Amino acid sequence: MINIAIDGPAGAGKSTIAKMVSAKLGYIYVDTGALYRAIALYIKENAIADEDIEKSLADADVSLRFVDGAQRVYLGDRDVSGLIRTNEISMEASRTSSIPAVRAYLFETQQKIARENNIIMDGRDIGTVILPNADVKIFLTASAEERANRRFRELSEKPDCPPYEVILKDIIQRDYQDMNRETSPLRQAEDAILVDTTSLNLEESAEEILRIIREKTGRE
Ligand code: DC
Numbered sequence: 001m002i003n004i005a006i007d008g009p010a011g012a013g014k015s016t017i018a019k020m021v022s023a024k025l026g027y028i029y030v031d032t033g034a035l036y037r038a039i040a041l042y043i044k045e046n047a048i049a050d051e052d053i054e055k056s057l058a059d060a061d062v063s064l065r066f067v068d069g070a071q072r073v074y075l076g077d078r079d080v081s082g083l084i085r086t087n088e089i090s091m092e093a094s095r096t097s098s099i100p101a102v103r104a105y106l107f108e109t110q111q112k113i114a115r116e117n118n119i120i121m122d123g124r125d126i127g128t129v130i131l132p133n134a135d136v137k138i139f140l141t142a143s144a145e146e147r148a149n150r151r152f153r154e155l156s157e158k159p160d161c162p163p164y165e166v167i168l169k170d171i172i173q174r175d176y177q178d179m180n181r182e183t184s185p186l187r188q189a190e191d192a193i194l195v196d197t198t199s200l201n202l203e204e205s206a207e208e209i210l211r212i213i214r215e216k217t218g219r220e
Contacts, residue, residue: 011147032123
């Protein structure tokens with residue numbers, strides 16, 4: 001199986017770009033952030049206190065399903081793929097993903113998908129912890145200001161769009177939390193290739209990643 005790991009900070013365009021690239025290659029795209037978001041939703045909906053999180057995980061029953069190649073995330077039999085896409089869950093997932101028991105709980109789910117499929121998996125610790133032997137590792141980034149700009153443009157069509165300054169502040173806070181936690185912090189693996197998309201559009205970013213994958217795997 002071919003495993004491609006894409007890590008990087010929030011808002012670097014990982015999911016959009018990874019989807020474009022996986023469609024071209026016919027690989028499954030796995031968004032691991034959705035797993036952490038689903039856990040955050042579970043914790044919030046059940047008002048679970050931090051000290052009770054570890055023992056409650058056994059009942060969370062988080063899983064990924066793939067419908068026509070597209071990922072859906074489930075809590076039990078409930079598809080929560082839409083519910084996890086709020087700013088509140090973003091911040092809560094960033095916080096709760098630092099809990100070692102949460103990371104340990106999701107470890108095997110991620111490795112199993114990678115063992116059984118050709119995948120592009122995006123997250124924060126895919127190249128460093130989950131798939132240290134991935135065939136290709138990419139670290140995708142962009143400046144915090146550019147990431148906030150992109151997020152602002154995306155949200156500006158929605159009625160409750162926060163001001164740009166709030167989005168930028170949240171991005172900087174999430175970067176800090178994701179990079180400074182003790183367990184599996186966000187960092188570039190030694191053998192990962194850095195792709196900075198600050199001045200690249202989506203097509204250019206996808207092209208660059210495809211070029212790296214072709215070069216590394218020898219596959220068209
Ligand atoms: O990629 P995302 O924004 O959907 O991720 C939400 C949060 O989950 C992010 O702030 C950090 C965490 N996360 C993680 O710790 N490890 C991953 N592999 C993916 C996400």
